[in-house]
Amino acid sequence: MTVSILLTGVGGQGTILTTKILSSALADMGYEVKMSEIHGMSQRGGTVNTQLKYGDKVYAPNIGEGEADLIAAFEKAEALRALPYLKKGGKIIMDAREIYSLPVLIGQAEYPREADLELRKVAGDISVIPASDMAEKLGSIKAQNICILGALVKALGLQEYDWEGLIASMVPQKTVDINLRAFRAGLAY
């Protein structure tokens, strides 16, 4: 049995760190873990996808269309873009945060404001979590990713692990406190 998770967002949102923390914990729990991140030009404001698979035995690290058990989207339009990857019956956790791409900013394209409603209609199992708002209230929008991590942990049923210890060891020292609070908020949402 392999579980496949796709994390998607925009360069700078911290999807890669989130995947790193998640995979460290899964490895610590004794699973075989593989993650794949394609970076390069994409870090300049483009879409960033990281893919994580865990189970008893994992071969390829990447996830094909219709194969993701869980999609964690850090941005609304990216949740819609990732939809083809969702397995039938799979779940989407998403932040309704909107980040406009350049074609939208300069008026060449329309932003899909109702992407969350559309996803609910098409796919069904959607949790919209206001992670960026919650993180901002806690003091920094940058903790959005760790807030989503909390929601992910809950969705995967992996609460029985010392997540707080791991997060504290993996985020910048100055941000430990806010990240722990963001994690708890995501877990409780």
Add this chain to the structure above:
Amino acid sequence: MLGGEDNLAKAIMSGDEAVARGAYEAGAKVASAYPGTPSTEILENISLYKDDIYCTWANNEKIAVEIALGASIGGCRALAAMKHVGMNAAADPIFSAAYTGVNGGLVLVSADDPGCYSSQNEQDNRLYAPHAKLGMLEPSDSQECLDFTKAAFELSERFDLIMLLRMTTRVCHSKSLVMTGDRKEPEAKKYESNAAKYAMLPVNARRRHVAVEASLERLKEYSYSSPLNRVELNDTAVGVISSGMCYMHAREAFGERASYLKLGITYPLSDRLLREFCEKVDKIYVVEEGEPYLETAVRALGFDCLGKEYTTPQGELDAQRIRKAFGLGEKPETYSSAMAVPPRPPVLCAGCPHRGFYYAMMGYKDRLVAVGDIGCYSLGINAPYYGFDIAVCMGSGFSIPIGLAKALEAQGDGRKVFGILGDSTFFHSGFNSLVDAVHNKANVCLCVLDNSITAMTGHQQNAGTELSLMGCEVPKMDIVEMIKSTGLSGESIFIVDPIDQKAMKAAIERALEIKGTAVIVAKSPCALLKEVVKARGSLHCEIDAGKCRGCKACVKIACPAMAFEGKKARIADPASCTGCGLCMQQCKFDAIRKVV
């Protein structure tokens, strides 16, 4: 030969990190590279071991290979890493160094990019191994990246061959569990003068050609029983031959019932191993990205197989593509939506000085034709700047214009040809091209977009920076002095801050008037550089909604920190706005100001 009685520790590593770790454990003493996605992190991670491994960012891949070669001949284990196209730049030393062979083990890493995630082509560098006469290993995951790197050093010394570790983007940038061990330094090999082996004059080269062929033959013998290759014999109705990440995809696509020949040593291929496997199975599938490299070897032995006819040479493979290509069952069901998702292409960052250059150039489109190059400034090709028409390879941004200018002149096309490249590309090979332009009095304007760092690959030091990869203070090359050293008159050299639109436009206009070679140095540091971010503090721009008339002049610069909503422009992302002021220069209504 793999493993040992080490203090084993478990870690999650990318393929690149694991290669660095492997080099460290193998006792490598020298490593060099020119940055290039997806290989960059190899040297970045080797620099973590800088107390044990001397490491450098070379100005180009040829130099990186030559530095490693020198260390090898001198008796040290050495490594050079490059992206696939970098190996083209390094091909000159590689082909002849293959004849000299090694003293200390010499490992070259080529990171190929099937699918062109960050590259200008998807060439398959496995073909270099037979062509250049290198032994070749292909790892499939991070553990193999570590183990095969160590094995490559041993094989290099044992068979007196240069070993090529061939990776792909998916191997370089995927992370998986790795057992690490200790560093073991091999016994020091003394440098001894041996011109017959290391000086490739014709008389020696002829003899060394015989020697390298014999070495390859010995490695081929070894390959038959090497643990780096693996036969997984299950049901023999289907046999799959594969290597690298393709093996992992094939393993998912064909499942547990099929039999596999997973090749770790992919040059020289063991005929005997291939033949024995092919004879045991009924139907042979060859799964590989790029060229029909393994397939050709299988067919040469007289076996029929299914391969490139189905998988094509283009793009990256995955389990689904393999299933679809060979008709192995249905694609999983998916959800779909008719709602359009706007594209999110990579863009020049907020505050990027390149934006100032390209925006100023937009006003002169009818008077010039531009040639670009490889770097962050490649993004200037996109809307709204459409900054250049041509981009091929490192350094060509300064040499293609020389020929293009002649062609335009022959057609009576009066437009001036501009060449565009960055500081790191200037050091890589752009300077050579500049010398040609000046020497031949080419009627071109060559522009160095100097942002004081190798930016696209994530801020690596280069010859123009004050620090080296190892964090040492080093002499900083002065690009303007280098340009002056060509003898070009100071009146033809323009040094400007590209954000300053008045100065930038004046430079372009004057360059257009010059008959002959002009050079523009657009100098302003990358907005993401740590020291630049620190010096900036909280500086950013603010738009007074009361004064904004909604003319959109500021939005036209296409800055990702800005938005236009409700008929007003605003700074939508003040955290990423650097307060560069490019938008401010467009506003006729004094609505934008800098604030701290």
